[in-house]
Amino acid sequence: xxxxxxxxxxxxxxxxxxxxxxxxxxxxxxxxxxxxxxxxxxxxxxxxxxxxxxxxxxxxxxxxxxxxxxxxxxxxxxxxxxxxxxxxxxxxxxxxxxxxxxxxxxxxxxxxxxxxxxxxxxxxxxxxxxxxxxxxxxxxxxxxxxxxxxxxxxxxxxxxxxxxx
Amino acid sequence: xxxxxxxxxxxxxxxxxxxxxxxxxxxxxxxxxxxxxxxxxxxxxxxxxxxxxxxxxxxxxxxxxxxxxxxxxxxxxxxxxxxxxxxxxxxxxxxxxxxxxxxxxxxxxxxxxxxxxxxxxxxxxxxxxxx
Numbered sequence: 001x002x003x004x005x006x007x008x009x010x011x012x013x014x015x016x017x018x019x020x021x022x023x024x025x026x027x028x029x030x031x032x033x034x035x036x037x038x039x040x041x042x043x044x045x046x047x048x049x050x051x052x053x054x055x056x057x058x059x060x061x062x063x064x065x066x067x068x069x070x071x072x073x074x075x076x077x078x079x080x081x082x083x084x085x086x087x088x089x090x091x092x093x094x095x096x097x098x099x100x101x102x103x104x105x106x107x108x109x110x111x112x113x114x115x116x117x118x119x120x121x122x123x124x125x126x127x128x129x130x131x132x133x134x135x136x137x138x139x140x141x142x143x144x145x146x147x148x149x150x151x152x153x154x155x156x157x158x159x160x161x162x163x164x165x
Numbered sequence: 166x167x168x169x170x171x172x173x174x175x176x177x178x179x180x181x182x183x184x185x186x187x188x189x190x191x192x193x194x195x196x197x198x199x200x201x202x203x204x205x206x207x208x209x210x211x212x213x214x215x216x217x218x219x220x221x222x223x224x225x226x227x228x229x230x231x232x233x234x235x236x237x238x239x240x241x242x243x244x245x246x247x248x249x250x251x252x253x254x255x256x257x258x259x260x261x262x263x264x265x266x267x268x269x270x271x272x273x274x275x276x277x278x279x280x281x282x283x284x285x286x287x288x289x290x291x292x293x294x295x296x
Contacts, residue, residue: 126255
């Protein structure tokens with residue numbers, strides 16, 4: 001047994017190497033949100049404030065200038081119309097005129113839209129880019145953050161279960 | 166010759182780009198002491214979209230917003246710790262360029278010293294035995 005002790009450093013090195021190698025595979029854009037597990041942050045912009053949010057619901061941060069937002073929009077429409085999911089929208093760093101034109105063109109899946117022209121509500125939500133989607137439970141606590149455009153896969157695997165469906 | 170001038174011009178433009186990237190005068194606070202604190206804190210905060218630049222260095226929109234939020238917190242009378250807590254509360258410890266010392270990061274901070282200590286111990290034992 002004692003004679004095998006010389007292998008210990010090698011074993012530690014191997015374990016460390018495996019652990020660090022696994023870490024290389026992660027997506028550096030995926031930053032864990034400190035909001036998860038806490039109530040929705042306090043914010044108030046034209047059209048939407050924290051008090052308006054009634055869970056379970058999605059809070060979608062979008063912008064008319066954001067191309068991936070355009071891509072995920074049909075999915076939001078599907079969730080709102082077919083699945084009856086309540087979705088609140090926050091238009092991040094967008095002119096209200098452009099936001100309204102975007103929603104007029106693609107349809108408005110949102111129960112309410114907040115116009116966050118200067119991006120200050122975005123800071124409260126810890127937004128790093130659009131689109132981002134948060135899931136609120138019935139108590140209004142943030143239970144999930146999805147960074148980037150929604151995909152049917154992510155909706156089925158993450159969002160709907162988080163909404164309790 | 167014109168090509169050489171063009172290359173030189175391009176190099177000059179590239180070299181001066183970082184200088185253009187930093188904050189502009191309109192963002193600065195009137196109180197120099199407060200502004201100095203804001204600059205010092207901004208150097209230790211990560212621009213979460215550019216990831217390895219501080220918000221003091223970055224020209225990204227979000228970095229500008231965070232600089233502004235930071236200055237607002239300082240103007241409101243926050244201490245340095247409170248201003249940093251405001252940002253970590255929203256963006257997580259990730260926003261800090263230097264990871265904080267807490268149980269989850271002990272391995273990060275102490276592993277190198279731990280390895281060195283173990284190596285030293287083994288080396289001492291090895292040389293003692295040879296004597």
